[in-house]
Amino acid sequence: xxxxxxxxxxxxxxxxxxxxxxxxxxxxxxxxxxxxxxxxxxxxxxxxxxxxxxxxxxxxxxxxxxxxxxxxxxxxxxxxx
Amino acid sequence: xxxxxxxxxxxxxxxxxxxxxxxxxxxxxxxxxxxxxxxxxxxxxxxxxxxxxxxxxxxxxxxxxxxxxxxxxxxxxxxxxxxxxxxxxxxxxxxxxxxxxxxxxxxxxxxxxxxxxxxxxxxxxxxxxxxxxxxxxxxxxxxxxxxxxxxxxxxxxxxxxxxxxxxxxxxxxxxxxxxxxxxxxxxxxxxxxxxxxxxxxxxxxxxxxxxxxxxxxxxxxxxxxxxxxxxxxxxxxxxxxxxxxxxxxxxxxxxxxxxxx
Ligand SMILES: NC(=O)c1ccc[n+]([C@@H]2O[C@H](COP(=O)([O-])OP(=O)(O)OC[C@H]3O[C@@H](n4cnc5c(N)ncnc54)[C@H](OP(=O)(O)O)[C@@H]3O)[C@@H](O)[C@H]2O)c1
Numbered sequence: 422x423x424x425x426x427x428x429x430x431x432x433x434x435x436x437x438x439x440x441x442x443x444x445x446x447x448x449x450x451x452x453x454x455x456x457x458x459x460x461x462x463x464x465x466x467x468x469x470x471x472x473x474x475x476x477x478x479x480x481x482x483x484x485x486x487x488x489x490x491x492x493x494x495x496x497x498x499x500x501x502x
Numbered sequence: 503x504x505x506x507x508x509x510x511x512x513x514x515x516x517x518x519x520x521x522x523x524x525x526x527x528x529x530x531x532x533x534x535x536x537x538x539x540x541x542x543x544x545x546x547x548x549x550x551x552x553x554x555x556x557x558x559x560x561x562x563x564x565x566x567x568x569x570x571x572x573x574x575x576x577x578x579x580x581x582x583x584x585x586x587x588x589x590x591x592x593x594x595x596x597x598x599x600x601x602x603x604x605x606x607x608x609x610x611x612x613x614x615x616x617x618x619x620x621x622x623x624x625x626x627x628x629x630x631x632x633x634x635x636x637x638x639x640x641x642x643x644x645x646x647x648x649x650x651x652x653x654x655x656x657x658x659x660x661x662x663x664x665x666x667x668x669x670x671x672x673x674x675x676x677x678x679x680x681x682x683x684x685x686x687x688x689x690x691x692x693x694x695x696x697x698x699x700x701x702x703x704x705x706x707x708x709x710x711x712x713x714x715x716x717x718x719x720x721x722x723x724x725x726x727x728x729x730x731x732x733x734x735x736x737x738x739x740x741x742x743x744x745x746x747x748x749x750x751x752x753x754x755x756x757x758x759x760x761x762x763x
Binding site: 457464 | 540541542543563565597607608611
């Protein structure tokens with residue numbers, strides 16, 4: 422499974438949205454996620470990939486695609502190390 | 503008062519009241535482990551400030567709402583230091599909603615971080631304190647016995663925290679461990695700015711008999727005292743730090759009437 426698919430599964434589980442409708446343009450707001458859903462999604466993704474997503478970075482995500490791109494970069498960096 | 507040679511863990515010690523407590527304990531000579539959740543930068547800054555005071559500092563990331571993460575944190579403390587003298591259960595989070603809108607997820611999130619964390623941290627800490635006579639202080643708020651709009655989940659979690667503080671005080675007394683709580687009214691921190699911005703709490707300078715708002719250092723001073731040997735005979739108490747707000751509530755109502763003509 423790709424990083425994107427894994428994140429999609431986590432977000433779908435937490436927001437109770439069908440994963441097939443989560444695209445790179447989807448937003449947490451559009452998925453009717455509250456602030457607790459957002460924190461839980463961030464923490465679940467951090468644990469799944471053993472990375473850290475600082476709040477200041479997370480605040481810059483405009484949509485699901487930005488979230489995925491950030492995690493992909495972190496994962497790639499981790500693999501390099 | 504000296505805490506020289508003592509090792510303290512402050513949950514949520516990276517910022518706000520937790521940071522003030524961490525720095526105060528360090529200023530009395532304690533080495534401090536700063537636990538954080540989302541803000542590594544803030545925790546690192548606090549650790550640097552602790553070291554600048556001449557004490558040792560360590561930062562540990564752990565979500566205290568997650569039992570496995572609490573275990574990992576205490577495993578690390580056990581392996582690295584093999585002891586603990588002071589536990590400050592300060593970390594808190596919460597979902598601000600009216601009672602009718604509180605769902606199970608919001609309830610559990612709040613209760614787990616604010617109340618269950620004290621249980622799990624105290625259970626692990628007590629083992630590391632065995633034979634050393636430790637101190638446990640939990641941080642509560644007036645919301646444990648007063649009601650504010652949208653504060654229900656946090657208020658209930660604080661009531662549980664204070665009750666647990668009393669039980670821990672009795673059950674850990676034979677091990678020489680002192681357990682107490684400190685409850686504050688509105689304290690000038692980021693969390694408070696949120697409540698004021700949302701219009702849920704009025705800027706409370708004018709309602710505090712002491713004439714100013716409570717600041718993090720006011721809470722930290724009392725916490726440090728409870729961690730000292732001078733406080734040995736205080737057990738299971740919740741010490742209120744509110745500049746007189748809670749005992750002055752009735753006179754306050756009169757004051758507001760007068761103010762409004
Ligand atoms: N501010 C007030 O007016 C007031 C009044 C009465 C009582 N209190 C109590 O005082 C304590 C500190 O409040 P504050 O105003 O300083 O809070 P704050 O500014 O909102 O900071 C919360 C702290 O708790 C940590 N935290 C949150 N969730 C956590 C989790 N799941 N695991 C570990 N750490 C977590 C945060 O760490 P990160 O930053 O790393 O995420 C941060 O250090 C709380 O118990 C609060 O209820 C506050």
